[in-house]
Amino acid sequence: MARDRVPVLKRCRSLNLDPTYLGIDKKSKKENPRAGRKMSEYGLQMREKQKAKFIYGVLEKQFRGYYAQAVKMAKKEGIPGENLLMILELRLDNVMFRLGYGRTRKESRQIVRHKHVFVNGKPVDIPSYIVKAGDVVEIREKYKSIQRYKDILSVTDGRIVPEWLLANHDALSGTVVARPTRAQIDVPVEERFIVELYSK
Incomplete structure (x- = not known):
């Protein structure tokens, strides 16, 4: 089974993510060397996707399946990005x-x-x-x-x-x-970037 072996705090630094969202109360004393650099649109989209996958502990194949399910749901209710986060929360x-x-x-x-x-x-x-x-x-x-x-x-x-x-x-x-609404989901993820990434 595939596992993410990157140290948690290091991964949080690279994704600009507060570890408390993972239930971890430690803080990294190091700084992200890329902090302050301007990211491309694609870079922003990728970071938000990686952030969502990391928070919920989901690998790419399963995450893509959830997105497909979210798009299918959106034909009847909601919008894809919010549906995706709702599915992950459930x-x-x-x-x-x-x-x-x-x-x-x-x-x-x-x-x-x-x-x-x-x-x-x-x-x-x-x-x-x-x-x-x-x-x-x-x-x-x-x-x-x-x-x-x-x-x-x-x-x-x-x-x-x-x-x-x-x-x-x-x-x-x-x-x-x-079922949770977007307002009740506190994860710091800009889901619209994920939708833009998968819509290409």
Whole structure:
């Protein structure tokens, strides 16, 4: 399986991305040597695409598939760029991260893969599983009392859960209230550049 082995803070520097969007509270003391340089239009488009892929931990083939799905959806509702971010937000690993049951999306992905998660009472171990409005996501009963989740909540308890989710930290569960709107998605991505890139 392909993996991104570039150090996280180095990648954040190159993408001009604050690590807090990844759930990391460290800051790099180094500066991006390219900071202040004017980028070409293509460079801006590529950077926004790489930023979105990096934030959500998605590789190119899957990302392109999400974009195709977003364009298809736009024939009925929404616009492609916003639909793309909505689909990425509805991934199960991201929902776990947003609910505060993973310090980072990478950790949330691992939790899902290790079969710690139920969706509507059934085990789901696919991080890219797309949840729907009304779905109930929770940590499996036999894992709720382990120290790992106490440690995670001690770090994430102050994290703001977005309006489209309802968290119950006592029960280690959450409900998808609705699909997120663009205004409720706080990632610093200019999705119009991604649309321009793929529209060429």
